[in-house]
Amino acid sequence: MLKSMDKMDFKVVLPEGRLTDEGRCVWKELSREKKLDFYRWMVQVRQFDRRSILLQRQGRIGTYAPMAGQEAAQVGSALALSKEDWIFPSYREVGVNMVAGIPLKQILLHWMGRVEGNRFPEGSRVLPPYVPIATQLPQAMGAAWAAKMKKEPSVAVAYFGDGATSEGDFHEALNFAGVFRLPVIFFCQNNQYAISTPFRRQSAVPTVAERAAAYHIPGIRVDGNDVVAVHIAMEQAVSRGKQGEGATLIEAVTYRHGAHTTADDATRYREAEEVEEWVRNRDPIHRLEVLLKAEGLLTDADIRDWEEASRQVVEHAVKEAESVPAPAADHLFAHVYEKMPLDLIKQKRDV
Amino acid sequence: MGIPFKLPDVGEGVAEAEVIRWLVKEGEKVSADQPVVEVQTDKAVVELPSPTAGEVEMIRWREGDTVPVGEVLLEIRQSEDGKTEAAATAEAVDRPPSNNLSEAKRKRRRRVLAAPSTRRLARNLAVDLHQVTGTGAKGQVTKEDVRRVAAALAESRGEVSSASHLIPKPVKPPVPSPPPLTGSGTEEKSGGQAEAFSDEPLSRTRRVIAERLLFSVTRKPHATHFDELNVEGLARWQARLKAQASKREPRIGYLPILLKAIAASLKWHPKLNAHFDEEKQQVRRFNPVSLGVAVDTAEGLLVPVLREADQKSIRQIAAELKELTHLAREGRLAPEQMKGSTFTVSNTGSLGGRFATPIIHPPEVAILALHPVEQRPVVEDGQLTAGWRMNVSLSFDHRVLDGADAIRFTQTLATFLTDPGNLFLELS
Numbered sequence: 001m002l003k004s005m006d007k008m009d010f011k012v013v014l015p016e017g018r019l020t021d022e023g024r025c026v027w028k029e030l031s032r033e034k035k036l037d038f039y040r041w042m043v044q045v046r047q048f049d050r051r052s053i054l055l056q057r058q059g060r061i062g063t064y065a066p067m068a069g070q071e072a073a074q075v076g077s078a079l080a081l082s083k084e085d086w087i088f089p090s091y092r093e094v095g096v097n098m099v100a101g102i103p104l105k106q107i108l109l110h111w112m113g114r115v116e117g118n119r120f121p122e123g124s125r126v127l128p129p130y131v132p133i134a135t136q137l138p139q140a141m142g143a144a145w146a147a148k149m150k151k152e153p154s155v156a157v158a159y160f161g162d163g164a165t166s167e168g169d170f171h172e173a174l175n176f177a178g179v180f181r182l183p184v185i186f187f188c189q190n191n192q193y194a195i196s197t198p199f200r201r202q203s204a205v206p207t208v209a210e211r212a213a214a215y216h217i218p219g220i221r222v223d224g225n226d227v228v229a230v231h232i233a234m235e236q237a238v239s240r241g242k243q244g245e246g247a248t249l250i251e252a253v254t255y256r257h258g259a260h261t262t263a264d265d266a267t268r269y270r271e272a273e274e275v276e277e278w279v280r281n282r283d284p285i286h287r288l289e290v291l292l293k294a295e296g297l298l299t300d301a302d303i304r305d306w307e308e309a310s311r312q313v314v315e316h317a318v319k320e321a322e323s324v325p326a327p328a329a330d331h332l333f334a335h336v337y338e339k340m341p342l343d344l345i346k347q348k349r350d351v
Numbered sequence: 352m353g354i355p356f357k358l359p360d361v362g363e364g365v366a367e368a369e370v371i372r373w374l375v376k377e378g379e380k381v382s383a384d385q386p387v388v389e390v391q392t393d394k395a396v397v398e399l400p401s402p403t404a405g406e407v408e409m410i411r412w413r414e415g416d417t418v419p420v421g422e423v424l425l426e427i428r429q430s431e432d433g434k435t436e437a438a439a440t441a442e443a444v445d446r447p448p449s450n451n452l453s454e455a456k457r458k459r460r461r462r463v464l465a466a467p468s469t470r471r472l473a474r475n476l477a478v479d480l481h482q483v484t485g486t487g488a489k490g491q492v493t494k495e496d497v498r499r500v501a502a503a504l505a506e507s508r509g510e511v512s513s514a515s516h517l518i519p520k521p522v523k524p525p526v527p528s529p530p531p532l533t534g535s536g537t538e539e540k541s542g543g544q545a546e547a548f549s550d551e552p553l554s555r556t557r558r559v560i561a562e563r564l565l566f567s568v569t570r571k572p573h574a575t576h577f578d579e580l581n582v583e584g585l586a587r588w589q590a591r592l593k594a595q596a597s598k599r600e601p602r603i604g605y606l607p608i609l610l611k612a613i614a615a616s617l618k619w620h621p622k623l624n625a626h627f628d629e630e631k632q633q634v635r636r637f638n639p640v641s642l643g644v645a646v647d648t649a650e651g652l653l654v655p656v657l658r659e660a661d662q663k664s665i666r667q668i669a670a671e672l673k674e675l676t677h678l679a680r681e682g683r684l685a686p687e688q689m690k691g692s693t694f695t696v697s698n699t700g701s702l703g704g705r706f707a708t709p710i711i712h713p714p715e716v717a718i719l720a721l722h723p724v725e726q727r728p729v730v731e732d733g734q735l736t737a738g739w740r741m742n743v744s745l746s747f748d749h750r751v752l753d754g755a756d757a758i759r760f761t762q763t764l765a766t767f768l769t770d771p772g773n774l775f776l777e778l779s
Contacts, residue, residue: 054384054400056359056361057359057361057397057398057399057400058356058359058399058400058401058402059357059358059359059360059361060359060402062360063362063363259395261363262361262362262397263361263362263363263365263392263394263395264394264395265394265395265396342546342549343549343550346549
């Protein structure tokens with residue numbers, strides 16, 4: 001996989017925090033605020049992710065899907081979207097949801113198994129996290145189709161992982177999107193493992209982006225840990241969608257630092273050297289930090305202050321979420337069956 | 352009392368975890384989110400972080416113990432200011448290390464290698480994985496292994512019951528039919544017919560009971576001694592107590608008196624007031640008598656412990672028993688209140704029955720079932736007359752006790768019940 005990191009459509013920030021030649025032009029165009037936004041959001045997301053893992057280990061939230069390592073892919077892409085765009089996230093898109101304005105309290109409530117966690121702010125176009133793999137792809141395609149028919153200036157984005165590309169839904173969604181030139185973006189965070197199955201055991205085609213050709217839509221492959229490259233790719237896809245040019249498949253190549261979920265042990269299927277390489281040498285936050293410091297936009301004091309501020313934001317959200325009163329025990333039976341089966345009626349009576 | 356840190360479900364639907372390593376000691380200060388223990392589930396080894404800052408007050412499990420999800424792993428005294436911390440340290444010095452207290456009760460058990468689906472199968476078939484020899488890679492227990500053991504157990508149970516023709520089997524009353532389920536849509540679908548059966552998985556309490564009973568009945572060679580005791584004195588004295596009962600002094604039933612008499616009898620027969628260590632093949636006799644008293648609750652049979660019954664008055668026993676029974680029925684017994692018994696009494700008195708073959712509460716070596724105190728026709732001096740009698744059934748571990756020990760014990764018990772005045776002789 002490291003070899004295939006050379007096959008990127010374009011690069012902006014290299015792992016060591018240097019700009020590429022073409023990156024320098026892009027970087028110059030970005031405002032100071034935007035550059036700092038990338039950084040601040042990534043730090044905020046990582047703080048939340050770390051805290052969530054601890055909360056799970058203390059039994060305060062349920063199973064959690066860690067996302068550290070994928071901050072650039074999520075923050076870079078989400079910052080290219082606007083209020084009118086639809087977001088169809090998988091369960092790992094905590095970072096996307098935060099940027100899209102979902103309160104941290106709601107995100108925590110979701111992981112606490114609370115249905116209230118899926119009640120998003122008025123006007124939000126973010127769908128609740130999809131746990132079944134790839135079901136959100138045809139649905140995002142459908143939402144884009146609706147927008148096209150209504151002549152709304154919006155795109156729909158389906159977020160998914162490399163594992164989802166092995167599902168039938170992936171083909172169906174991309175096929176329709178290609179045929180009807182729909183304003184949909186298929187954003188794949190290829191973190192290289194579908195739980196424990198490496199990408200090479202899922203696909204004979206070496207990259208996800210190549211598959212776009214089969215549907216006659218553009219496929220873009222970027223370094224998913226290069227927040228600026230991800231952002232530019234997403235901006236292009238959004239602009240194509242809104243100008244009626246149809247769908248785009250983006251492959252952001254990244255790596256999750258931790259396990260698939262808090263119930264998983266990634267050391268059983270990933271080599272320590274591989275993890276070390278990605279965590280130590282290819283971290284998305286570190287490279288931007290180096291660049292921003294070199295550009296004089298960030299000091300060590302700023303970093304400390306922002307990390308502390310982010311921690312406070314997370315702590316506040318934890319307090320808020322934990323102070324929500326517990327639901328009645330029989331709420332467990334709500335929202336599943338219209339007519340409950342016999343054994344559940346009995347169980348509900350015994351609660 | 353510190354803040355209890357309960358073992359969370361760190362995987363998705365794991366039932367238990369093994370304590371691999373404690374990263375802190377009792378009395379040690381911890382900060383919030385500091386890793387305190389490493390546990391291994393079916394899926395992964397994980398570090399658990401402290402939910403609060405403070406001082407580790409009590410560590411409840413040892414390395415190697417298998418802990419069910421939801422049990423308290425450790426207690427942390429929260430630090431708010433230096434004052435509470437100082438108090439906590441002073442207290443910790445006075446207290447004996449908690450590990451020793453319940454050491455005898457805790458069995459050290461290594462976690463068996465098995466897939467989660469195999470564990471579930473074992474739970475469903477009431478097979479203790481520790482009793483299964485794994486034939487898979489690295490000694491992993493496979494589903495076939497579990498099924499093989501389950502089949503063997505079923506077979507051996509069948510053999511035992513056919514060979515035990517000497518022991519009268521309890522005659523069960525017809526099982527009352529369960530109340531019909533109401534408000535179900537499926538009844539109409541199947542043409543007004545109620546479901547032919549319903550499947551119900553064992554509750555967690557029931558599974559623990561099942562595992563313990565299976566262990567006892569398969570590992571301990573049980574023999575049961577039945578006796579009819581003359582309880583004339585007990586019946587008359589209790590009737591007098593009943594007449595004297597006032598608002599100030601609550602009525603004392605048979606059970607507290609019986610427990611006192613049993614405690615006194617065990618002092619005479621310390622062989623029965625003992626634990627048997629399976630690994631060391633060693634019997635540990637206890638000086639104090641701590642009686643486990645089986646209580647019938649909605650969740651199943653629970654056995655709270657009446658500590659040092661030999662040192663307590665009948666009045667104290669009555670009060671404590673009332674409290675324990677109440678807590679058991681409310682489901683509020685603390686795990687400590689069910690640990691440390693040296694002998695168990697199963698009181699079937701209120702429900703009736705004449706004989707039973709109670710199963711020993713491991714690692715104890717004997718258990719006594721008490722049947723109703725009732726008037727029966729008896730022959731005295733060649734005359735048929737009415738007499739107060741009570742049946743008892745005493746199961747014992749035949750490896751460490753013999754029939755003669757059992758008979759001597761119930762005879763001693765009879766002397767106290769025929770004439771409770773004999774209890775005076777035991778006063779210290």
